[in-house]
Each structure stands twice: as structure tokens, then as C-alpha cells.
Amino acid sequence: AQKITQTQPGMFVQEKEAVTLDCTYDTSDPSYGLFWYKQPSSGEMIFLIYQGSYDQQNATEGRYSLNFQKARKSANLVISASQLGDSAMYFCAMREAPNDYKLSFGAGTTVTVRA
Amino acid sequence: EAGVTQFPSHSVIEKGQTVTLRCDPISGHDNLYWYRRVMGKEIKFLLHFVKESKQDESGMPNNRFLAERTGGTYSTLKVQPAELEDSGVYFCASSLTPGLTGGAYGYTFGSGTRLTVV
Numbered sequence: 001a002q003k004i005t006q007t008q009p010g011m012f013v014q015e016k017e018a019v020t021l022d023c024t025y026d027t028s029d030p031s032y033g034l035f036w037y038k039q040p041s042s043g044e045m046i047f048l049i050y051q052g053s054y055d056q057q058n059a060t061e062g063r064y065s066l067n068f069q070k071a072r073k074s075a076n077l078v079i080s081a082s083q084l085g086d087s088a089m090y091f092c093a094m095r096e097a098p099n100d101y102k103l104s105f106g107a108g109t110t111v112t113v114r115a
Numbered sequence: 116e117a118g119v120t121q122f123p124s125h126s127v128i129e130k131g132q133t134v135t136l137r138c139d140p141i142s143g144h145d146n147l148y149w150y151r152r153v154m155g156k157e158i159k160f161l162l163h164f165v166k167e168s169k170q171d172e173s174g175m176p177n178n179r180f181l182a183e184r185t186g187g188t189y190s191t192l193k194v195q196p197a198e199l200e201d202s203g204v205y206f207c208a209s210s211l212t213p214g215l216t217g218g219a220y221g222y223t224f225g226s227g228t229r230l231t232v233v
Contacts, residue, residue, distance in 0.1 A: 004157075035221065043124075045206060045224035091158065101146065101210075102171060103222065105158035 003027065004092050006106035013082045013113050020067070021077040021109045023092035033095045034075040035103065036066065040088040048090075051075055079111075087113045117141065119225035121207050127231045133195040136228045140189070140209030146170075147190050148210075148222065149182060153203040161205075164190060197232045204229050 005024045013019040025034065036048040051059045051066045059066040067076040079086055089110050093103040120139040128134050140147045149161040161180070162172040166187035175182070179198070184190040194201050208222040 037224070042226065043204070043229070044226040045208075047221055047223070050221060093158075101163055102148065102160040102174070103150075103158075104160070105150075107157050 003096075003104040004094055004106035006092055006109050008109045009107070010110040010112070013079075013086075013111060015084060015113055015115050016081055018078060018080045019082055019111060021079070021090050021092075021111070023075045023077065023106060025073050025075060025092075025094050027073075027094065027096050029096045031097060034066070034068070035093040035095070036064070036075075036077045037091045037093060038086075038088045039091065039108070040085075045091070049077065082111075082113045084113050084115060087111060119207055119209050119223050121205075121225035121228050123228060124226065125229045125231075127233060128197055130199055130232055131196045133193065134197055134230060136192045136194075136205050136207075136230070138190045138192070138207030138209075138225060140207070141211075141223055144209035144211050144223075145187065146210040146212075147184060148208045149190070149192055150206040150208065151203050152206070153200070158206065161192075194230070197230075199232050202230055202232045 003026050032053045034051045038046045038048050049059050049061045049064045049066050051068045058068050063080045065078045089108045091108045092106040095103050126134050145166050147164040150158050152158040160174040162182055163170045164184045167184050181193045204227045206224050206227045208224045210222045
């Protein structure tokens with residue numbers, strides 16, 4: 001079964017606008033972590049933001065924020081004030097259980113920021 | 116500090132040949148992971164080293180793939196013989212602790228090796 005689902009293959013956003021990337025996950029483990037990564041055309045995977053399952057508040061990192069809705073098992077990434085440099089592929093990932101170190105990834109969402 | 120380094124960045128080989136990918140993790144990171152993304156599909160876990168020991172190799176697709184980590188430092192992933200379906204991007208990541216949180220304790224990925232088997 002798919003553990004991470006990203007339903008948006010591609011999105012266009014106008015520069016300076018906000019964009020929300022959807023991510024839903026499936027786990028029965030009460031302890032898990034959710035990650036978002038950015039992959040620009042150069043290929044590297046850049047860590048953006050992390051949300052732990054027990055975190056009381058939504059994670060924020062600069063222009064990135066995570067809309068964590070635990071009951072709905074969703075962890076959407078919000079990028080505010082989009083910039084041309086935000087054009088990239090974005091991956092949602094999950095790590096389950098304290099002793100299971102591997103990440104499960106979604107299929108990714110390609111974001112294109114228009115000037 | 117230097118990040119996770121992978122090379123080559125690109126490799127094009129013929130079916131049946133052997134290819135060896137290398138990953139140099141961040142110095143001091145005991146945990147090293149290999150992932151791959153086959154074209155159009157999700158990034159999939161291959162295996163996890165703790166120092167020189169294989170902690171989890173449940174994602175290795177078959178016995179044509181051999182991963183080693185010499186002395187707990189750099190790691191190699193050898194594909195022998197390569198098949199067409201092995202084409203994709205192979206990522207290496209390392210972590211200080213077992214990825215308990217994000218940020219400094221999370222996973223740092225390399226830029227990947229794009230493997231094309233023709």
C-alpha cells in the first residue's frame with residue numbers, strides 16, 4: 001500500500017503568491033516523522049522542513065510551513081511568497097517508528113513559478 | 116562542512132556491463148542510506164548502513180546489486196550485470212543519528228548519480 005500520496009503531479013504558481021502542496025500519509029505507528037524535500041533541476045535533494053507526530057505546533061521554516069492535520073493524516077507544505085528559485089520538484093517523505101530509519105517517499109510534485 | 120558527495124554524477128553503460136557508484140557521507144555520520152528513483156516512480160529505499168554493517172537491506176532489488184561500506188566511511192553500490200530497468204537516479208544520504216528529527220539530525224542527501232543503461 002502506498003504510504004505517501006502526493007496527488008498533484010505538477011503545479012503552476014505566480015511569483016509572490018503562496019502555493020500549497022498536498023501530502024497524505026498512511027501509517028498505524030503512533031510515532032513517525034514527516035519530511036519535505038526540494039529537488040531543483042541540479043538534482044540535489046534539499047531538506048526543507050520536518051514535522052514530528054507528537055509535535056503540538058505546525059512546523060515553520062522561513063517561507064515554508066507545514067499544515068499538519070493528524071486526524072486527516074495530511075501534511076501539506078505551504079510555500080509563501082513564491083520566488084522563481086522555488087521552481088523544482090518537491091517530495092514528501094515519512095519515517096515510521098523510532099527504530100526504522102528508512103524514508104518512504106511520495107511521487108513528487110513539480111512546481112513551476114511564473115514571473 | 117562538506118556535504119554528501121556522490122560520483123559519478125552521470126553514467127551511461129551498456130546492458131550487461133558493470134557499474135560502481137560511490138558515496139562519501141558527511142564525516143562522522145555513522146548512518147548511510149542508498150535510495151533510487153526509477154523514471155516516473157517514487158524514490159525507493161535500497162539499504163541502510165550503520166558504520167560498516169548493513170542494518171537493513173530489504174530494499175535491494177536482487178543479487179545483481181552489491182553495496183559495501185569500507186571501514187564505515189565511503190560506500191559503493193555495484194550493479195553487475197546492469198539491466199535496462201536499473202536506469203534511474205541513485206541517491207545516497209547520511210545522518211548523524213537515526214533521523215530522529217529533521218534539520219541537523221535528519222538526512223542529508225547527495226546530488227545523486229543518474230544511471231542510464233542502454
